[in-house]
Amino acid sequence: MKLYGEFTKLDWLDALGIDENKVPTSFIIHGEWNHEENLKLWKETLKNEMLLPKWNAVIGKYNQKNIGFANVYGGPMATNIIHQFASIGTELFIQTGYFGGLSFDVNYGDILIVTEAEMNDGVSQWYLPNNKSVKSDERIVNATIDYCEKKGYKYVTGSVLSTSAMLLETKDIVNDWALNGHFGVDMETATTLAVANKFNKSSISLLNLSDHLIQGDTIYSYTKERERIEAETDEKIRDIALYLSVNASLF
Known part of the structure; x- marks a missing residue:
């Protein structure tokens, strides 16, 4: 009897109930707790030949490419998707x-193209035990920059720290992270990059500024203007993600 770490590609295909010709070439992993709204949006985007391998995931056709989307919250949920789909060929x-x-060099409306993530999430260390940080794929980063330049999207490039305990953040903790040169903090990026790296797959993180901690903003101090900017930036990030997914073989 095999345990999860001993599963082969065929074992995971069987567990997921997916035929090999339905395996997505790319997978978009979205970190947010509001999964219902996001799944509804992506089910409409990927409605051609759509299938639902998990409660929080959808796979479908877009421009003749098999593309997957999953809504996750935190590193453990991200791992559950990436490990399994990397194992079957994504x-x-x-x-x-x-x-x-x-x-202070990042503003609302900027897309953060993450170049590297510090691994404080509690999950990534299991996949890259000798690392303290993990990088996005340089080719994909460069392709994203080129696309943002072409489309006129505002962006910055830099590192993040990934943590699993956002509600423990204090001004002192945030200032320490900032002094280490990070542009931001999130919950999933290090996990996604590390698991993909473990399976020799490409990965990148594209993030939207939700709360400017260094300025004292939180997710509970939203304004109508912040909400508007966030929604517009989300749309641009979805556009980039689809562009990368469709053209991945060219990079």
Whole structure:
């Protein structure tokens, strides 16, 4: 009898109930607790030949490519998707979601193209035990920058710290993270990059500024203007994620 770490590709295909020709070439991993709204949106986007391998995931066709989307919250949920789909052949994982700002060089409406993540999430260390940080795929980062330049999207590039305990954040903790040079803090990026790296798959993280911690903003001090900017930035990030997914083989 096998345990999970001993499963082969065929074991995971069987467990997921997916035919090999339905395996997505890319998977978008979105970090947010509001899964119902996000799944509804992506079910509409990927409605061609759509299938639902998990309660929080959808796979479908977009421009003739098999693409997956999953809504996760925190590293353990992200791992559950990436480990299994990397095992059956998905080649590119794109983390999307939100980050708390740690730098005055980033503003609401900027897309943070993450180049590297510090591994304080409690999950990534199991996949890369000798690492303290993990990088996004440089080719995918460069392709994203080129696309943002072409589309006129505002962006910054830099590192994040990934944690699993956001409600313990204090001004002193946030200032320490900022002094380490991080642009932001999130909950999933290090996990996504590390698990993909473990399976020799490509990965990147594209994040939206939700709460500018270094300025004292929280997710509970939203304004109508912040909500508007966040929604517009989400739309741009979805556009980038689809572009990368469709063109992944070219990078």
